[in-house]
Amino acid sequence: RKEVEQDPGPFNVPEGATVAFNCTYSNSASQSFFWYRQDCRKEPKLLMSVYSSGNEDGRFTAQLNRASQYISLLIRDSKLSDSATYLCVVNVGASKIIFGSGTRLSIRP
């Protein structure tokens, strides 16, 4: 079993839709969690950190469920520019950070 697992997608949704991704992790000692965004042929960039209390940044909401060991990302009112691959990232200790394989999202007009 992979340490961090994501549905690879692709998710193909119309503009304006709400879409959600989940990511599960296996190490219960994981300490911090992030969502990164990666555009085609570009480097990953931090989208948002995921806090125990959940956090929201505009149209994006991230949640953490430690009991079930998953994190989620919700995108509301999706835009064409949201088309990208979303990487779930889990920090399991000093210098050990695990990337999920990514979920591809495609927004259609």
Add this chain to the structure above:
Amino acid sequence: DAGITQSPRHKVTETGTPVTLRCHQTENHRYMYWYRQDPGHGLRLIHYSYGVKDTDKGEVSDGYSVSRSKTEDFLLTLESATSSQTSVYFCAISPPGTGKEYTFGSGTRLTVV
């Protein structure tokens, strides 16, 4: 923008030749990392460094070596390139501690023929 650059951006090399990729940062971050990214595998850690001359192996270190003689430079060497090392290589930097953002370079596309 982010003070991290990789060179070269693209390289084609022949099997059996040594190849060195360079990562340069201007952020004075202590931690530097080399990842490779392949379809279906996501980003996998090759080697990382936690200071000048302090390096350690990641999960896919076989066939790779690294050196860090200065805070700002982290070199990745493929000792004898193989076709299985065809990949996109990303360097990343981060401040120390957990919960810190990683900043990535633009990547190096390496093709071994």
